[in-house]
Amino acid sequence: MELMAKIAFWIYALIILGGGIVAVGSSSLVRALMGLISTLVGVAGMYMLLGTPFMAFMQLLIYVGAVAVLIFFAVMLTDAHGRGDESEPAPIRQHLFALGAVMAVGGVLSWLIMNRPPASSLVPAEVSIEQLGHGLLESYFLAFELISVVLLVAMSGAVLLAWEKRGKK
Amino acid sequence: MSIHPQLLHLIIALIAVMAWVGLNALVLVYFERKGAGFIQRRPGPFEVGPQGIIQPLVDGIKLMCKQLVMPTGADPVLFWTAPLLSMTPVLLLFLVLPYGPWLTGMQIDLGILLILAFAGINVLALLIAGWSSNNKYGLLGAARAVAQSVAYEIPLLLAVLAVAFTTGTLDFVKITEGQGPWPWQWNMVYQPLAFIIFIISAVGECNRAPFDLPEAESELTAGFHTEFSSMGFGLFFMAEYSYMVVVASVASTLFLGGYQGPFGSDGWWWYLPKVYAILMFMIWIRWTYPRVTFVQLLNINWKWLLPLGTVNLLATAFFMKLF
Numbered sequence: 001m002e003l004m005a006k007i008a009f010w011i012y013a014l015i016i017l018g019g020g021i022v023a024v025g026s027s028s029l030v031r032a033l034m035g036l037i038s039t040l041v042g043v044a045g046m047y048m049l050l051g052t053p054f055m056a057f058m059q060l061l062i063y064v065g066a067v068a069v070l071i072f073f074a075v076m077l078t079d080a081h082g083r084g085d086e087s088e089p090a091p092i093r094q095h096l097f098a099l100g101a102v103m104a105v106g107g108v109l110s111w112l113i114m115n116r117p118p119a120s121s122l123v124p125a126e127v128s129i130e131q132l133g134h135g136l137l138e139s140y141f142l143a144f145e146l147i148s149v150v151l152l153v154a155m156s157g158a159v160l161l162a163w164e165k166r167g168k169k
Numbered sequence: 170m171s172i173h174p175q176l177l178h179l180i181i182a183l184i185a186v187m188a189w190v191g192l193n194a195l196v197l198v199y200f201e202r203k204g205a206g207f208i209q210r211r212p213g214p215f216e217v218g219p220q221g222i223i224q225p226l227v228d229g230i231k232l233m234c235k236q237l238v239m240p241t242g243a244d245p246v247l248f249w250t251a252p253l254l255s256m257t258p259v260l261l262l263f264l265v266l267p268y269g270p271w272l273t274g275m276q277i278d279l280g281i282l283l284i285l286a287f288a289g290i291n292v293l294a295l296l297i298a299g300w301s302s303n304n305k306y307g308l309l310g311a312a313r314a315v316a317q318s319v320a321y322e323i324p325l326l327l328a329v330l331a332v333a334f335t336t337g338t339l340d341f342v343k344i345t346e347g348q349g350p351w352p353w354q355w356n357m358v359y360q361p362l363a364f365i366i367f368i369i370s371a372v373g374e375c376n377r378a379p380f381d382l383p384e385a386e387s388e389l390t391a392g393f394h395t396e397f398s399s400m401g402f403g404l405f406f407m408a409e410y411s412y413m414v415v416v417a418s419v420a421s422t423l424f425l426g427g428y429q430g431p432f433g434s435d436g437w438w439w440y441l442p443k444v445y446a447i448l449m450f451m452i453w454i455r456w457t458y459p460r461v462t463f464v465q466l467l468n469i470n471w472k473w474l475l476p477l478g479t480v481n482l483l484a485t486a487f488f489m490k491l492f
């Protein structure tokens with residue numbers, strides 16, 4: 001089973017990285033979105049591998065089933081065939097900057113992982129849905145409720161912004 | 170090299186599911202056409218085999234022999250991805266359905282959540298199909314599919330949540346065992362409103378008439394699958410019937426007592442009739458009611474199902490605390 005887990009890890013890692021590259025490099029907006037979606041699916045797979053199926057299913061349900069679909073909806077209403085100003089190839093300088101940014105973050109992270117590896121457990125402990133529910137509504141009650149307040153504020157803000165635009169017309 | 174028994178079990182279950190999905194599609198196509206014929210006072214398929222029973226199989230062969238066409242200006246990668254993306258998640262959904270005490274592909278604590286999570290991918294598939302075929306009917310169909318699916322998913326979740334509240338679990342087997350074998354012990358009796366909301370939203374989620382606006386043939390030719398020929402269309406078609414079977418199975422597990430039978434006679438022989446009764450009901454209403462308009466469709470959802478579902482959930486929580 002350990003070999004299976006390793007194979008699964010590499011498959012998910014490839015999906016995440018490949019999706020990321022497509023998301024950044026594709027000239028078509030819809031294809032870029034498909035890259036983003038495959039990254040999200042790959043992350044869901046990683047959650048599964050970490051023994052948290054609840055997180056994995058929620059990732060799929062919310063990000064792939066709802067958020068990505070809504071982004072797609074917004075993209076679909078625009079002309080997404082990649083003919084805009086930004087569809088031209090970027091100058092070499094920008095590629096160098098991008099490489100530098102990747103190297104800086106990646107370098108720090110890989111240095112940390114190489115030199116200060118955290119103690120890892122062989123088999124991740126699976127958290128049952130009951131434990132999760134008790135945790136969210138008992139020990140982390142305040143944080144849980146605060147997040148809902150933040151979401152409510154964001155939602156009201158979005159409604160307010162859309163309302164103003166309609167009024168000006 | 171030896172294969173891990175759990176993996177072997179999963180592979181066998183997946184192969185069985187593939188066969189089951191194909192068989193169900195054939196049977197349902199036959200029932201649908203016969204049902205339509207009966208309601209419209211005509212014989213339906215009649216010539217191929219006795220009572221036209223081989224008709225779906227012949228139709229399937231015809232579909233496979235047709236030419237695969239891709240319109241110019243279509244996105245080639247996404248165009249061929251869409252039907253596959255619509256069909257493949259279905260196989261996973263059947264794995265967790267409890268067909269009997271021992272006839273479950275993979276029993277997990279979060280069965281319902283798995284079905285909801287992977288069923289959401291279908292919307293994405295319809296959207297990709299509509300967008301990538303570079304066709305205005307396809308695009309309009311996709312836009313309708315999204316507005317409809319996103320809307321009807323909410324009352325569906327609320328109805329499922331009400332059942333999850335009363336039984337305290339998301340595991341299909343535990344929900345089944347929480348109900349009794351007799352009809353008055355089913356969740357349908359304790360949660361009638363949730364059952365009605367679930368069935369209506371399920372019909373909406375499956376894009377079935379009277380809620381089949383994404384593929385309304387009189388307005389949009391065929392909606393999101395206008396440009397798909399041969400098995401491209403075939404896969405969408407099979408996926409639609411498979412999703413029907415999935416929602417009917419979920420409904421019979423959550424509300425109709427699942428595989429439980431009286432006097433300890435549990436098994437798939439109780440489960441399948443319940444599933445097919447709901448499927449027959451869906452076929453019946455498809456050929457009885459005219460298609461609603463899009464405004465009506467969204468009004469039913471946002472002004473009726475959503476508030477009713479919320480009230481039902483609050484009432485359930487209230488009574489759960491009270492007793």
